[in-house]
Amino acid sequence: MKNILRLLQDLDYIRIVIGICILVDGYPLIFFFRETLRLAPGSTVFTAAVFAFGLILMVPFTILRRLYRPHMTMLWLGVGFLLFCVLYMCVYVGEGGFNEFGKDTVYYIYIFVFLFLLINIPNDILRVFVPVIVIFTLVSNLGLIYSLLTNPSWAVGMRASITIGGSDEASGNPHAFSRNAFMGVVACAIWLLSSETSVIFRLLAFFAGVINIAILVLTQTRSAIVALIVAVIFFVYYNVRPTQVRQTVRRLMTPIPLIIMAVGFIGLLFLMRRFNDAYSILYGYFVNFVERNMENVYAILGLNAAGTTYQATLDDSSANRSVSALFFNNVIEGHAHMLILGYGYKYLYLDVPILESLTNQGILGIGLFGGLNAVIMYHVLSAMRRNPNPMSVFLAYFYMLVLVQLFTNGRPYDISFWFPLGLMIRFMGVDHLFPAYLVNRPADASSELLVVTPNPA
Template sequence: MTNFIRLVKALDYMRMVVGICILVDGYPLIFFFRETMRLAPGSTAFTAAALAGGLVLMIPFTVLRRIYRPNLTMFWMGVIFLLMSILYMYLYNGVPGYQDAGRDMIYYAYMLIFIFLLISIPNEIIPVFIPVVVLFTLASNLGLVYSLITDPTWAIGQRATITLNNGDPGSGNPHAFSRNAFMGVIACAIWLLRPKTHVIFRLLSFFAGILNIAVLVLTQTRSAIVAFILAVGLFLYFNVRPAQIRTAARSLVKPIPIAIMVLGFLGVLYFFQRYLTVYLVLYDYVTAFATRNLETVYALLGLKAQGADYKAALDDSTANRSVSATFLRNVFLGHLHMLILGYGYKFLYLDVPIMEALADQGIVGLALFGGVIGMSGYYAFGIMRRNPNPLSVFLAYFFLLILIQSITNGRPYEISFWFPLALMIRFMGVDHLFPAHLNDNMHAPVDAHEQFVVVSNPESA
């Protein structure tokens, strides 16, 4: 009977985590069902209904009776920024005759409800969080692979995405799929490296992780690839010691490891000779990615493209950010007073969220939005050093993608920022309040009254 009750509780926690995944990473599956399965092509109502379904799945049975303590500083900074954005939208809009206030209010309602539900969700979701993320991202990747295989307009070399609303081939959003792959590879690494993980689930994590890396390469999104490289570097820095490197190096210089490496090298050569197409595909992706980014570097330096007579040109996104930097520089030089209150809600699409928060909502907007980003970074690096629990570690490395995107693409009002930031507000900097059995490196008991606040019905607590 006890085992049955534990199973029911675990399934209940998984239900909540699935709801969180739908909000934070639901677009790949939504696009799959909406466009590939043709349930509702181009329907924003379908997307809104799916996100609302995620919110419903998140509702715990203790909602309105028990709330858990988030990071209060980040919580109030985030909530005030969202309320300030709503206020600016109606009273100080930078776009004359703005027509999308109703749509934006739906987004803000989703964000605020998501934050409220997160502080109602128990900390006990931590043990099941990583397995659910692994399976959720795997399902999303398989949906993408199926879409690419069945899409007659997609060819090897194009960015991996699902075409939206019967648009031009490749006109979808590869960033949604690269985020899914980035989340998946982090979750797979955590699950794979945990000593308590069963061997079957280790194998699942290994193969799912390889698929995530493949999707990451196929989407060709710079922000996710840079975040992945940064995550690997930071993981090695915080978890691999020089003594371990020396020991590993000495263990490799032995007959058996050398023989295995030689056989492995010969096996790779044989594989690529037998399946030359695979090698050519990988080569094309790597060279195309490098060429596109070198073109941007040449353009920024005012140089000619390597081996060509024409002058290198910026791609659209980089060119837009260059214009944004020029705009902000002109503001600093001649209109500095405008940054006190900003130019108004969504005055100009700068494609750099941190800069747009300053330009639209002034110093206060920058302090609030940038403050949440900065505090998340502060706690993320501390978590990488301590590895307190799987959920905190996942959020710490996931933050790297949010950090890079906050200075490279998007707007500070988007749900793609605030759903992940809400997770960090809820769980970052408060792991010392979690029960001891939820933290890997903490064994001291925590006072139950510090973990949550009972709103009503004290007997149920």
């Protein structure tokens, strides 16, 4: 009976985590159902309905009866910035070309409802959090693969994404799929390295991890690749010690590991010959990715493109950030006083969120938005160092993608930022409040709840 009750409880937690996944990483599946299966091509109403469904799934049975404490400093900084955005939106509506008041209002409603539901969600969801992420990202990747195989306008060499409302490659959004793949890589690594994961689920995590890495290569998004490199560096720094390396090398030099490595190497050679086309495709994507980024390096240095006599040029995204940097430099030199209050809500799209929070919303804007991310980063590094529980570790490494994107693409108002930031506000830096059975090391659970209403039942 006890096992049945625990199973039912886990199923309820799975429902909640699926709802969270829909909000944080729902675009790949939304694009699949909306565009590939043609349920509602190009419909923003369909997207809003799916997000609403995700919020409904997040509603716990204990809503309003039990509230859990988020990180209060993060909460006040985050809510403060959002309210500041709403104020600027109301003041600057109709100015600077901003005329999407209704659309942005809906976005802010979703964000605030998401934050409210998070403080109602029990900490016990961490029992199923990582496995659900693995399955959810795997399903999303399979949807993308099916879409690519059935899309006659897509060809090898193009960036992997689902086209939106047309057959043009540029109409897709590869960043949504690279985020999904990045989340999948992190979750698969955590599940694979966990001592509690069974052999079958380790194989599933390995299989899903390989697909995630392949999708990451196919999408060719710099921010996700850079974030993965940064995450690996932090993982090695906090988890790999010289003594561990020496012990591992000694163990690998024994007969049985050497035989296994030899068999694995032979198997890899066989797979490369058997699936030579797939290998060639991934290798071609890798080479193209490196050449495209080296072109930007040559352009910055004022050199000629490799093997040519003409000067290298920046790609569109890099050129846009170059223009943004020039605009900011002109503001600093001749209009620095405008940074006190900022130019106004969505005055200019800089494609650098942390910079846009300053130019558009002034000192208070960057103080709130930058301060929130600084506090999050502090607790992210703490979670990487302490490894308190699988969910906190996942969020810590997932934040590396958010951190890179703060300086590379998007806007500080985007829901693609605020749903992940909402998770950080709710779960990062508060693992000491979790009950002892949820953490990797004993913790004091005496102050877990912010509000507890006694329930005689």
